[in-house]
Amino acid sequence: MSANERLIVIDWGTSNFRAFLVDRQSGACLETRRSEAGLKALATAEFPHYCQAQVGDWREGGRVPVYLAGMVGSKRGWSEAPQLDLPVTDADLAAHVVAAPGLENTWIVPGVKQVDDTHCDVMRGEEVQAFGALALADTLDADCCLPGTHSKWARLRDGRLTAFTTLMTGELYHAVRFHTLPGEPARDEAPFDEAAFRQGVARAQSEDGVLHALFEARSRHLYQGLAAGQVGSFLSGVLIGEEVRAMRATRPDLERLLLIGAEALRTPYTLALNMAGLEVTPLDSDTATLAGLAMIAARHHA
Numbered sequence: 001m002s003a004n005e006r007l008i009v010i011d012w013g014t015s016n017f018r019a020f021l022v023d024r025q026s027g028a029c030l031e032t033r034r035s036e037a038g039l040k041a042l043a044t045a046e047f048p049h050y051c052q053a054q055v056g057d058w059r060e061g062g063r064v065p066v067y068l069a070g071m072v073g074s075k076r077g078w079s080e081a082p083q084l085d086l087p088v089t090d091a092d093l094a095a096h097v098v099a100a101p102g103l104e105n106t107w108i109v110p111g112v113k114q115v116d117d118t119h120c121d122v123m124r125g126e127e128v129q130a131f132g133a134l135a136l137a138d139t140l141d142a143d144c145c146l147p148g149t150h151s152k153w154a155r156l157r158d159g160r161l162t163a164f165t166t167l168m169t170g171e172l173y174h175a176v177r178f179h180t181l182p183g184e185p186a187r188d189e190a191p192f193d194e195a196a197f198r199q200g201v202a203r204a205q206s207e208d209g210v211l212h213a214l215f216e217a218r219s220r221h222l223y224q225g226l227a228a229g230q231v232g233s234f235l236s237g238v239l240i241g242e243e244v245r246a247m248r249a250t251r252p253d254l255e256r257l258l259l260i261g262a263e264a265l266r267t268p269y270t271l272a273l274n275m276a277g278l279e280v281t282p283l284d285s286d287t288a289t290l291a292g293l294a295m296i297a298a299r300h301h302a
Contacts, residue, residue: 006064008029008055009293011125011286012072014039014149015048020290021058025293029286031058039076047078048102059105066106067293070125073098073108074160083113083122087160090131090292094299109296114164121166125289126152130161132292133258133283143251144258145273146285147240147265149174153247163252169243176235182217186232192268196230200237201244201272210242233268240272248276261285 007022015038021031027296033054042050051066058064073081081098093109100106111124126146134142140159149170177183179259199220203213217234220226228236248254256279259266265283273280 003024004063006058006060006293007297008058008064008066008094009290009297010051010055010068010072011068011070011128011289012026012038012068012077013125014071014076017054018056018174018286019047020286020291021055022290022294024294024298027291029290032286036269039071039074042175044078044278045252047072048106049104051100051106062104063295064105066100066103066222067097067109067297068100068107069109069128069289069293073111073124079108081108081110083111083124086112086114087162088112088162090098090129090295091133091299094296095295095302107297108302109293112161112164119163119165121164123154123164123166126154126164127161128292128296129288130156130292131295132288132290133160133260135291135295136283136288137258137281142258143254143256144260145247145269147259147261148206149271151243153251155251165247167243167246169274173236173239176214176239177232180214182215182221183231183235184218185221185228186217186235187261188228190229190232193230193233195269196226196233197237197240197268197271198275200225201241201275202237204238204241204245205233210238213238213242236268237272240268241275244272244276253280256281258283260288 007024009020011018017035017037019033020029070134072078096110097107100108112127130144142156144154151167151169153165177186217231234241259280270280
């Protein structure tokens with residue numbers, strides 16, 4: 001296979017590095033490499049050297065192009081790429097890619113921002129997954145839920161990203177589990193417990209609010225039989241339940257979602273979304289990233 005038939009796409013975030021060698025024509029992933037060398041692990045000057053060390057043997061002397069998305073394009077990353085104002089299309093992203101310094105034929109995809117009188121938000125990486133999901137679902141209109149450390153809910157209409165909201169669900173879960181008294185029984189790893197998760201989702205709807213529901217992880221552990229191994233799932237249910245509740249309140253017309261994430265996250269989110277009466281189409285986040293970056297690369301080279 002010649003160099004012009006291949007493409008390297010990289011999703012490089014705060015905590016992880018994920019690289020994919022892709023067949024341009026079919027979109028098939030030929031090989032994958034992953035590490036935990038995210039932004040936190042590298043100084044700015046180290047990015048080109050680390051990237052070359054990871055994927056240099058795929059590049060055929062630099063002839064195979066590299067496209068990067070995610071926090072790698074932030075001020076804390078390799079080189080800052082712009083964050084475009086909404087609405088944007090995948091063509092807009094392709095038109096504003098930035099050459100990554102220190103490594104030829106390597107490009108960083110911009111992020112997006114939504115800044116107005118009532119909403120201020122930023123995104124890097126999930127916009128690529130949203131456009132990839134749109135292509136995979138063969139539609140121009142969709143609402144997407146992209147769970148993670150900072151979950152994103154994105155709205156796309158007529159092939160354009162028109163609105164999004166960030167919710168700190170994953171980061172708050174980690175903080176509550178490892179740095180609060182209610183989370184103390186959940187310090188050790190435990191399998192997902194569906195019953196405890198559902199109970200947490202239900203308690204997030206309580207009139208007493210999410211702050212009380214989180215504390216219930218302790219009181220229920222003491223007096224209502226919530227086992228130590230169930231506390232993590234209960235806390236997850238409270239926070240994901242609150243995320244879904246808030247988005248349902250702000251988007252009352254919402255009926256169905258593309259749920260884009262790894263399987264471990266899709267399982268609890270599907271439960272919470274179904275409990276809220278939403279129809280869910282699950283999509284793998286890596287597959288969506290590949291599809292999105294392949295589209296952007298094709299437009300950039302057109």
